Amino acid sequence: MTLIDDLFARTRAENRAALVGYLPAGFPTVEQSKRAIATLVENGVDLVEVGLPYSDPVMDGPTIQAAAETALAGGTKVDDVIEVVRATAALGVPTVVMTYWNPVERRGVDLFSSLLADAGGAGLITPDLIPDEGAEWDRASRAHGLDRIYLVSPSSTDERMALTAEAASGFIYATAVMGVTGQRTETSSLAPELVARLRAVTDKPIGVGLGVSNGAQAAEVAAFADAVIVGSALVRCLLDAEDEQQGLDALAALTRDLRAGMERS
Amino acid sequence: MSAVLPDGPGHFGRFGGRFMPEALIAPLDEITREWEAAQVDPVFQAELARMLREYANVPSPMYEAHRFSAAVGARILLKREDLNHTGAHKIRNVIGQALLAKRIGKPRCIAETGAGQHGVASATACAYLDLECTVYMGEVDTERQALNVARMRMLGAEVIPVTTGSRTLKDAINEALRDWVTTVDTTHYLFGTAAGPHPFPSMVRELTRGIGDESRAQVLELDGRLPDAVVACVGGGSNAIGMFTAFVPDEQVRLVGIEAGGDGVETGRHAATITGGQVGVLHGARSFLLQDDDGQTIESHSISAGLDYPGVGPEHAYLAETGRAQYVPATDDAAMSAFALLCKTEGIIPAIESAHALAGAIDLAQELGPDATILVNLSGRGDKDVHTAAEYFGLLAEDRP
Numbered sequence: 001m002t003l004i005d006d007l008f009a010r011t012r013a014e015n016r017a018a019l020v021g022y023l024p025a026g027f028p029t030v031e032q033s034k035r036a037i038a039t040l041v042e043n044g045v046d047l048v049e050v051g052l053p054y055s056d057p058v059m060d061g062p063t064i065q066a067a068a069e070t071a072l073a074g075g076t077k078v079d080d081v082i083e084v085v086r087a088t089a090a091l092g093v094p095t096v097v098m099t100y101w102n103p104v105e106r107r108g109v110d111l112f113s114s115l116l117a118d119a120g121g122a123g124l125i126t127p128d129l130i131p132d133e134g135a136e137w138d139r140a141s142r143a144h145g146l147d148r149i150y151l152v153s154p155s156s157t158d159e160r161m162a163l164t165a166e167a168a169s170g171f172i173y174a175t176a177v178m179g180v181t182g183q184r185t186e187t188s189s190l191a192p193e194l195v196a197r198l199r200a201v202t203d204k205p206i207g208v209g210l211g212v213s214n215g216a217q218a219a220e221v222a223a224f225a226d227a228v229i230v231g232s233a234l235v236r237c238l239l240d241a242e243d244e245q246q247g248l249d250a251l252a253a254l255t256r257d258l259r260a261g262m263e264r265s
Numbered sequence: 266m267s268a269v270l271p272d273g274p275g276h277f278g279r280f281g282g283r284f285m286p287e288a289l290i291a292p293l294d295e296i297t298r299e300w301e302a303a304q305v306d307p308v309f310q311a312e313l314a315r316m317l318r319e320y321a322n323v324p325s326p327m328y329e330a331h332r333f334s335a336a337v338g339a340r341i342l343l344k345r346e347d348l349n350h351t352g353a354h355k356i357r358n359v360i361g362q363a364l365l366a367k368r369i370g371k372p373r374c375i376a377e378t379g380a381g382q383h384g385v386a387s388a389t390a391c392a393y394l395d396l397e398c399t400v401y402m403g404e405v406d407t408e409r410q411a412l413n414v415a416r417m418r419m420l421g422a423e424v425i426p427v428t429t430g431s432r433t434l435k436d437a438i439n440e441a442l443r444d445w446v447t448t449v450d451t452t453h454y455l456f457g458t459a460a461g462p463h464p465f466p467s468m469v470r471e472l473t474r475g476i477g478d479e480s481r482a483q484v485l486e487l488d489g490r491l492p493d494a495v496v497a498c499v500g501g502g503s504n505a506i507g508m509f510t511a512f513v514p515d516e517q518v519r520l521v522g523i524e525a526g527g528d529g530v531e532t533g534r535h536a537a538t539i540t541g542g543q544v545g546v547l548h549g550a551r552s553f554l555l556q557d558d559d560g561q562t563i564e565s566h567s568i569s570a571g572l573d574y575p576g577v578g579p580e581h582a583y584l585a586e587t588g589r590a591q592y593v594p595a596t597d598d599a600a601m602s603a604f605a606l607l608c609k610t611e612g613i614i615p616a617i618e619s620a621h622a623l624a625g626a627i628d629l630a631q632e633l634g635p636d637a638t639i640l641v642n643l644s645g646r647g648d649k650d651v652h653t654a655a656e657y658f659g660l661l662a663e664d665r666p
Contacts (some may be wrong), residue, residue: 030543054560063428101284102545102562103560106543106556127286128549130283132282132283133282133283133284150287153288155287155291175287179443180443241303
């Protein structure tokens with residue numbers, strides 16, 4: 001049982017969905033990102049995704065791109081990301097890194113895995129790595145006890161869903177829309193069907209992300225998913241704030257709103 | 266060698282593959298399937314051949330550059346891709362892919378462009394084949410290449426300036442990918458070079474390999490023997506892979522790719538990805554790329570906007586690693602010196618991209634001597650570069666004392 005397996009056993013017992021919150025490391029600074037993540041945890045996030053800021057984030061919309069650019073311009077390094085993971089995991093919450101593949105490959109897949117595991121990290125979410133190219137990551141993640149969180153999409157065939165679910169561990173990340181990260185005014189009509197198709201091929205927990213921004217939307221998704229993943233809306237709280245405290249207050253309020261949506265009536 | 270590669274999932278040895286969001290795997294599979302079917306469909310092939318012949322002015326001639334040869338000290342043959350419609354080899358790729366988009370039933374194409382050449386070619390093919398066209402172009406490049414922006418718009422394309430990241434070609438690719446993942450039901454991504462995720466590297470190779478197939482036949486017709494060396498410039502690598510592929514099995518023929526050396530590889534301001542980069546993953550494939558210790562992409566620098574890209578096609582990485590082809594840099598200054606020499610000895614203004622290949626040929630001439638025959642791909646014409654070249658050489662009125 002990994003930390004993530006434990007989490008889903010608990011949320012299933014509590015008849016609720018898990019709340020997954022994303023924030024990039026180093027935005028607006030490394031220290032401030034640690035405090036922002038601590039705010040998520042204090043207000044009810046069950047699992048933290050620490051974003052590794054990358055120069056070419058093709059899956060991300062303008063909000064997360066802007067945060068990544070600020071983090072990189074501020075000199076955020078992979079080692080800083082690992083430090084943010086260490087600080088987050090120390091709060092007692094399962095912590096994964098969301099990263100494009102090249103920074104992992106550049107460090108060395110096994111070395112990156114060992115650094116992550118040593119910092120208390122639980123796994124990786126890999127938006128541009130598919131299991132077809134994941135042999136080395138599969139070996140390294142097993143050797144270091146890390147979870148492999150792969151993505152599935154509404155465009156995935158049933159065959160690819162089965163293949164991806166088989167290769168994944170911890171949970172499966174279902175991208176609810178055809179598009180990039182970012183807030184949307186309505187929840188995706190594709191998400192329920194996507195989750196239903198996935199359930200037909202796997203018993204593993206399913207998290208739904210892309211476009212969830214508030215408690216009402218989160219509650220809709222929590223009705224059929226095991227986890228609700230929120231990113232851009234959280235980043236937005238920090239982007240729009242005039243000072244750090246205002247950002248943390250907004251983050252706390254949004255997190256509580258989202259967390260309230262996790263309970264199933 | 267090229268006949269058996271890539272493997273099924275698109276690998277050239279350890280290079281290539283697909284490092285892409287899962288959302289794009291189904292459309293990439295669709296393109297792969299349709300492309301495989303189109304390659305053995307005589308109707309598609311005849312239609313493509315007819316369009317290239319009637320519309321694109323293909324096959325292009327091969328030309329012995331006597332005065333240039335005398336100046337550089339070896340016999341230089343030029344493959345005149347500059348005489349194709351839109352002025353470069355790129356028309357071969359775009360007509361092929363636009364026709365494939367029609368076959369798949371996609372009414373819209375998107376494209377990325379650096380200098381604007383692939384954008385202009387895409388806009389042209391889309392006008393010709395009645396497809397909607399959107400071109401992503403870094404804001405920095407829309408300013409550097411305002412005339413090409415106007416050209417694309419005249420041809421009916423929508424041009425979207427990209428304001429993220431370094432606001433150049435790599436960011437235009439990122440933005441095109443973001444568009445594609447959102448619009449994939451109606452849209453084909455008309456990728457401009459032999460890079461990116463499978464099947465683009467091999468599909469673009471097959472669409473451009475006419476350059477080398479024609480050249481090989483033309484040189485045999487002219488000389489009754491193969492050239493000693495074949496030279497092409499390499500940015501993403503479509504003109505070079507198109508030129509090299511026919512010659513890869515001819516092991517006595519040296520294949521030399523010329524990368525953009527910018528201010529010199531030692532300065533760090535260059536686009537010589539194979540010479541000065543390391544193995545990594547960018548834009549969907551494993552290849553060489555310019556990156557820092559954390560795997561963040563480093564911006565490239567070249568006087569040639571068409572070579573100003575921090576990645577390179579995976580088959581070039583493979584040809585470099587196996588030693589079948591060699592890749593060497595030519596600096597901005599060397600390329601511009603070759604540019605000037607071709608203008609004055611032959612009355613041909615080359616694209617600055619192609620001038621890098623000429624610079625490489627000049628070095629090779631020194632090495633191989635007067636008995637050598639060197640075939641150079643003159644991949645494009647230089648009309649688009651007149652402003653850049655005039656500034657470089659100080660020929661504009663405001664530059665004069």
